[in-house]
Amino acid sequence: MRHHPQVAALTAAVGVVQRAKPGNLVSGDAWCLVEDESGLLLCVCDGLGSGEHAHLAAQAQIDTVRRCADRPLPDILEACHTALLSTRGAAAALLRVDTETRRVSYAGVGNVEARTRRDWPFHPLSMRGIVGANNFRPPRVYEADYVPGEWIVLHTDGLRSRFDLELELLRAAQSGLLGGGPQALAESLCNDHARENDDLTVVVMQLP
Numbered sequence: 407m408r409h410h411p412q413v414a415a416l417t418a419a420v421g422v423v424q425r426a427k428p429g430n431l432v433s434g435d436a437w438c439l440v441e442d443e444s445g446l447l448l449c450v451c452d453g454l455g456s457g458e459h460a461h462l463a464a465q466a467q468i469d470t471v472r473r474c475a476d477r478p479l480p481d482i483l484e485a486c487h488t489a490l491l492s493t494r495g496a497a498a499a500l501l502r503v504d505t506e507t508r509r510v511s512y513a514g515v516g517n518v519e520a521r522t523r524r525d526w527p528f529h530p531l532s533m534r535g536i537v538g539a540n541n542f543r544p545p546r547v548y549e550a551d552y553v554p555g556e557w558i559v560l561h562t563d564g565l566r567s568r569f570d571l572e573l574e575l576l577r578a579a580q581s582g583l584l585g586g587g588p589q590a591l592a593e594s595l596c597n598d599h600a601r602e603n604d605d606l607t608v609v610v611m612q613l614p
């Protein structure tokens with residue numbers, strides 16, 4: 407199922423593929439993109455397990471991110487942790503893109519990952535833990551400068567993480583696929599690297 411309702415009005419180029427585990431009506435993954443004057447905030451999350459209860463945890467995460475979007479990343483995740491205590495919990499990653507200072511920052515907990523090109527010295531890692539579980543601690547925040555046009559992928563564990571973004575971009579450029587922008591790359595990553603038996607969310611962004 408493709409799903410990119412918020413994307414049309416944005417200056418950032420974003421591609422998204424999201425689909426539920428086969429046999430499930432709802433996905434336990436969720437994502438959102440919030441835009442303000444100074445930039446963008448992207449969240450991708452994966453409610454524990456799958457189905458309705460995972461979906462509820464992921465929606466609580468997204469609701470909280472939208473409500474707290476102007477706060478520092480660790481504060482947003484703390485607020486999410488509180489909001490998710492009554493749920494199963496979720497893995498979550500946040501990416502802030504400050505388009506004025508051309509800085510990006512990332513904070514992640516659990517099995518949601520960010521992938522970047524080798525040449526860009528920004529390789530943020532998600533910390534162990536679950537938002538909404540007792541072992542939660544606010545994660546480390548990774549920051550870097552960026553040049554407009556740079557690529558980043560955030561994905562849940564419905565996508566195998568053993569791909570090389572640099573290589574994928576090179577292949578996509580050579581085959582003409584990159585003319586389709588981030589959406590074409592997101593679909594290609596899913597075709598080649600999706601796990602069969604999990605919810606899947608892949609967000610590809612070309613930074614503005």
Ligand SMILES: [Mn+2]
Nearest residue numbers: 452563564604
């Ligand atoms: Mn998952």
